[in-house]
Amino acid sequence: MAQPVLSRRAALGMVGLAGLATAAGCGNSVGGGPSGGSGSSGGGAVKVGLVIPQDGVYTPLGVDLRNGWQLYLDQHEGKLGGYEVETVIADEGEGPDTGVPAIQGLITRDNVDLLVGIVNSASALGSVEAIAAAKKVLVIANAGAIAVTGQARNPYVWRASFTNAQAAFAMGEHLAGQQPEGGVYLMAPDYAAGQETFVAFKEAYVGGGGTIAGEALTPFGTTQDFQPFLSGIPGSGAGATFVFYSGGEAVDYVTQYAEFGLKDTVPLYGSGFLTEGSVLEAQGEAALGIQTALHYSTEIDNAANADFVAAYSDAHGVLPTCFAVQTWDSALVLDLALAEAADLSGDAISDALAGLGEISGSPRGPWVFDGQTPKQIEYLREVQQGDGVLINAVVDELGEYAQ
Amino acid sequence: MPVAGLIALGVLILLAAVPLFVAPFQTSMLARMLIFALLAVSLDLLVGVTGLPSLGHAAYFGVGAYAAGLVAKHWTAAAPVPLLAAVGISALAAVATGWLAVRSHGVFFLMLTLAIGELIAQLAASWSGVTGGDNGLSGIPAVEVAGQPLTLVGYVYWYVLLFAVVGFVVIWAVSRSPFGAALRGIRDNEPRMRSLGYSPFRYKLTGFVLAGAVAGLAGGLFASQQFSLVTPADLGFTTSALALLAVAVGGAGSLWGPAIGAALVVLVRDVYGPDLGGHGTLVLGAAFIMAVYVLRNGIAGLAMSRFRRSGRKEDAV
Amino acid sequence: MTGWLAENFVSILNGFAIGSLLFILAVGLSLVFGMLDVLNLGHGALYLIGAYVGYQFTGGVSSWTGFLTALAVAALFGLLAGLILSVATRPLVGRGHLDQALLTLGVALVVAEVISIMFGDDVQNVPAPPGLDDSVQVLGNAYPAYRLALIGVGAVLAIVVWLVIEKTSLGALIRASVSDREMVSCLGVDDRKVKAGVFAFGSMLAAVAGVLGGPVYGARTGLDETVLLLALVVVVIGGLGSVRGALIGALVIGQVESLGRALLPDFASFLLFGALALVLVVAPRGLFGSKVGAA
Secondary structure, eight states, X not given: OOOXXXXXXXXXXXXXXXXXXXXXXXXXXXXXXXXXXXXXXXXSEEEEXXXXXXXXXXXXXXXXXXXXXXXXXXXXXXXXXXXXXXXXXXXXXSSHHHHHHHHHHHHHTSOOSEEEEOOOHHHHHHHHHXXXXXXXXXXXXXXXXXXXXXXXXXXXXXXXXXXXXHHHHHHHHHHHHHOOTTOEEEXXXXXXXXXXXXXXXXXXXXXXXXXXXXXXXXXXTSOSOOHHHHTHHHHHTOSEEEEOOOHHHHHHHHHHHHHTTOTTTSOEEEEGGGGOTHHHHHHGGGGTTOEEEESOOTTOOSHHHHHHHHHHHHHHSSOOOHXXXXXXXXXXXXXXXXXXXXXXXXXXXXXXXXHOOSBOSOTTOOBEESSSSEEEEEEEEEEEEOSSSEEEEEEEEEEEEOO | OHHHHHHHHHHHHHHHHHHHHBOHHHHHHHHHHHHHHHHHHHHHIIIIISOOOOSOTHHHHHHHHHHHHHHHHHTOOBTTHHHHHHHXXXXXXXXXXXXHHTTOOHHHHHHHHHHHHHHHHHHHHHOHHHHOGGGOBOOOOOOEETTEEOOSHHHHHHHHHHHHHHHHHHHHHHHHSHHHHHHHHHHHOHHHHHHTTOOHHHHXXXXXXXXXXXXXXXXXXXXXXXXXXXXXXXXXXXXXXXXXXXXXXXXXTOSHHHHHHHHHHHIIIIIIGGGGTTOHHXXXXXXXXXXXXXXXXXXXXXXXXXXXXXXXXXOOO | OHHHHHHHHHHHHHXXXXXXXXXXXXXXXXXXXXXXXXOOTTHHXXXXXXHHHHHHHXXXXXXXXXXXXXXXXXXXXXXXXXXXXXXXXXXXXTSOHHHHHHHHHHHHHHHHHHHHHHHOSOOBOOOOOTTSSSEEEETTEEEXXXXXXXXXXXXXXXXXXXHHHHHSHHHHXXXXXXXXXXXXXXXXXXXXXXXXXXXXXXXXXXHHHHHHTHHHHOBOTTHHHHHHHHHHHHHHHXXXXXXXXXXXXXXXXXXXXXXXXXXXXXXXXXXXXXXXXXXXXXXXXXXXOOSSSOO
8 A cells, every 4th residue: 555645736735725824914923922912093993803602502692792782883873982993793603612712813813902792601711811911801791600700800801791690699689588488499500600590599598598499400501301300399399490591491491391380380480591582482471470580671661771672673673682781881881981091902991991980871770880890780570471572571679789 | 755755844844934924813823723733633543544433533632631731720831741741641541432442343433432522521511620611721821841931922833833743743653654554454454454463453442542642632732822721612523523524625544634634624614714604514514515525535635646545445434 | 119100200201202202213314324324414404404394384383284284394305305315325335434424414514504594593492283282180290291192103103114114015125125235236126216215214204303393392503413412322222224223222212311310410411422332332233233234
């Protein structure tokens, strides 16, 4: 058997390939610092990298995030703080293996001035070091892991969304006050967000005198049939169930909760993501009556929200979600900060953000940065029949919660 | 083959000169290509040379990456210690799993390696105390050479290039040796080799472990890049399938073909992928189909002046 | 003992329901593999097509016309897809399983992506037809009526397929091909038509399973991968080319996914792949596999 042979054509091919890659970027990788400086076209313009999922299970969230961002820009002549905005979109995909390279690409290849977005907490956690080294400000518009503004905090990473603990803690306090007979049964998917939810809920609920009837962490991403886990609820004697699920798992859970007859016997409570956005449509009647805690609802009664919901529905034909609000608010705080900042450097923008007081004009109500993440009102919502669509009606305000 | 040697030298010089005239982002992209090429070449030792089609090879890549990352994070980041750990631990993993896997053939081997790969990926995701679980292993310090951490992209690239070449040379040497010839013999006609006195199990297992160790080396290099993040997805089916695609597109058995195939896959996925608006999988699927119909022997096959299928029975796959 | 049984009864029942669905899905894969020696990694994509057909024709509303139309359309799509696949894999005969795996994997990726482009990435619910969309009381526990019906459908289908395979001449031909492919072609039978037919039939069943599985698993991206994996495990356990094996394997995996997850929640993620690896190492031919196959 002949040994492998390199022919002339093959060699030319390899040289061509190397040329292709290098032609895309001439420069020098051994002189100077690890990456280039600000890449904006100078004077009056800012380049923003928007990191959203465009592929895989989180795509619907990515669509909402993009819509929220674009809506704010459209309402403000495409400017933030007086600077003309150029948005570069990067696809974070489904997980940190695609998310982290996408973020690094924005920093090193596209030379953006600042970054906005990120759905997946793992991608956020995996990028904080690179962001700090590059000294660029990141405004997270979703990722809720506590560590991002907790243990792993650095001055450049800000968050305009939520922490996984907030809604869970709020609901925990609420249920501690309600005292359901037989205690509460907990369920969540077995990954960071679910685990953080458990910890926060128990802290508030058990701390408030409640009892846990039982708990189950379901395998994340591989559970379509919750029956094996739901079967534990009737036997535990629980008077209520509290869960955290989002996306496809939320649809499955709520639908199956009703199918297995639990809807009428054990009231279901959740973190707001259980009934937020397109999942509500898929759940249909099975979702009616579910009470959730979240920092936003389309039914919040203030002027900014009324305007926001109207503008969003006009532009896109559907009601907005908390995800859209999160990027809209990211644009809002950047608008305020960039107007105050001395220049577009990460340090200046970070200082400006720190100097912002209470954020008014947000659809979710007044909130303020506390430890670089929102301290905000958690609303108690209930799924009710609205005008031809299901809505999360606001039943109560549960109070202000920090991270 | 002096011509081949000269060409190889030329390519090497070209690759070595890259950081001197290429921007940081592109250089780091090329480093990724080198790492993935090493993985694909190690897989080719299994698929092309030994005839064992594996759908779980990325597991050893990932084990090596985690090993190197953990050593760098908790013990020392001084080169080449993390790399040695990567090679050693992935070789161990390959021995433990290969001992079971190599007994099967054909499609059963395919599915068994898939199962093993996914089990290892699941282990990485569940063992969050050590591996960081689904969040992955972050905070890995940059590799240190002579006490200095390599933070400049160009230096990291040279580090990767050096060891990628070492790995490639090892596989090349094995393939050209009598051992490699025996592997090819087992691929083509295992019963005959057995009748000649060879123990196919022992040869296949050694080949499996070698391939796993070099894949681990690639993983260790992956973890040595600055700000790298090692996640369970790096161990899983998608990475394994991409490596297999690189081998198929490049031409199984040729060793250098899969290296080019790997560069192409990284190019399409990471460089052009984001411009495809999230539909990179469509291109990937089309690439698989093309690789089967059009590139029957991969790019290497196209480059060859004569077909090498004479004398080869139906693939032992 | 009876206490344990009562506690886990719903899980066991659920295991049968899931098992039924898996049988309908996997029997096609098993026959195609055993008889044609083709590893069709696109089998999950066929299920996905069926699931979205179900979603499209029911439109989120519970109706019999919608559901039955969906079944018919999915069956048709499945037949067509099977024929196309059988033609596509013909040139690959003799080139080994790797090429088949790559080809069918490529087709699966393309199909899944096209569906994602057409329907978006939202998770869709497919409601059960009226009359079956409620829950019934089984031993004091509520259980969805649709899943009970699924057990019935699976049983009927199993009997039908068994009758065809065991009692008809076509079935004899299939069994003979699974046992000894070359001999059958020596007998002068135009095996191309039989092969295309089996491929078409198996694919049709997969698409129909997609519609039937709608009220259980819905329609969403990524479902094809989940379902393909389940089908592979069923086929490996049951043995290639065996209808009986597909049935037993499906029932076993149905229980693993239901009862197994209820009893061992900490190991739930490892159960499926662990089962696959175990069977491949200990008994690769499966329970009822034929001697000839993919060795």
